[in-house]
Amino acid sequence: MTARMVTFNSAGNTMAGTLSVPARPGPAPAMLMLPGSGPTDRDDNAQKLAINLFPPLVRALDEWGFATLRYDKRGVGASTGSYWATGFGDRLADAVAALAWLAKQPEVDASRIYVLGHSEGALLAGRIAAGAAPVAGAVLLAGSAKSGEETLLWQGSQILPTITGFSAFLIKLLRIDPAKQQRKYIARIKATTGDTVRVQLVQKVNARWLREFMAYDPAPDLAAVRVPVLAITGAKDLQTDPADLDRMRELVPGDFEGHVIPDVTHLLRAEPGTPSLRTYKRQARRPIDPRVAEYLHAWLQRVARPATAPSADEAEATDQPVGSGTR
Secondary structure, eight states: OEEEEEEEEETTEEEEEEEEEOSSSSOEEEEEEEOOSSSOOTTSBOSSOBOOOHHHHHHHHHHTTOEEEEEOOTTSTTOOSOSTTOOHHHHHHHHHHHHHHHHTOTTEEEEEEEEEEETHHHHHHHHIIIIISOOSEEEEESOOSSOHHHHHHHHHHHHGGGOOHHHHHHHHHTTOOHHHHHHHHHHHHHHOOSSEEEETTTEEEEHHHHHHHHHOOSHHHHHHOOSOEEEEEETTOSSSOTTHHHHHHHHOOSOEEEEEETTBOTTSOBOOSOOOGGGHHHHHTSOOOHHHHHHHHHHHHHHOOOOOOOOHHHHHHHTOOTTOOOO
């Protein structure tokens, strides 16, 4: 595998990333990789939580003959721009710019470019597959079929039972209603107009991104997808509802393959115990569950085979010149 640092332009920002190309002759099929929410870099890492989701997938894709492009978000890592002023729509624009750049690279087969997204990246991948940019297929890891607001409310209902110890004691002692607090938080974000807001006077939040995320409903985009889709979610995901895969299956009109992997969390790691956000750092030190790569490999073998030129007899029967194979 040959990996090189690259840059491309998006709305006046210089986006920095890594293009990895397999050491094989001829243009290769390619995968654009989009990370999860927050100030995440090209490896799907944030400063407070490095999950390193993409490096092992890049190595696997290289073995399967795929080039990969991954990049740092605006204002993160080596990319310019402001992370705090970047909305959900801006993230889509950056992904579309990345695809346009990738299609122009001589090492890449522009007719076989796929997009893979994790969490927020899965939402963007769905939008792209619905027609925001030309791709041959989409991989949705821990994706959602609910609106952003519905997802946040669902998250709250899942995370509450996992709260233990002193925090649980305070909630009970002070008679705090976490669901009510969550709804108040959502209403406060909706009422903002600026790029950022302070929560509890301490935590800085990207209000612009949150407003756009909460308003986005992926259902219409999923219903508009006309390329093959692979969706993988862990059964112990606390941030996206595993049941959304059934909704995706109903919405996507064409080739859809979905897998809910038992005992796997939002980080795509196995968690034999009770799932909790408090165990994320421990989970991140484990390897990705091997079933993720197994499902991805099998899907790519099925949908990403190169088109073959017709034989002379087939060409004569269809009046098609030999060598003009379709894709």
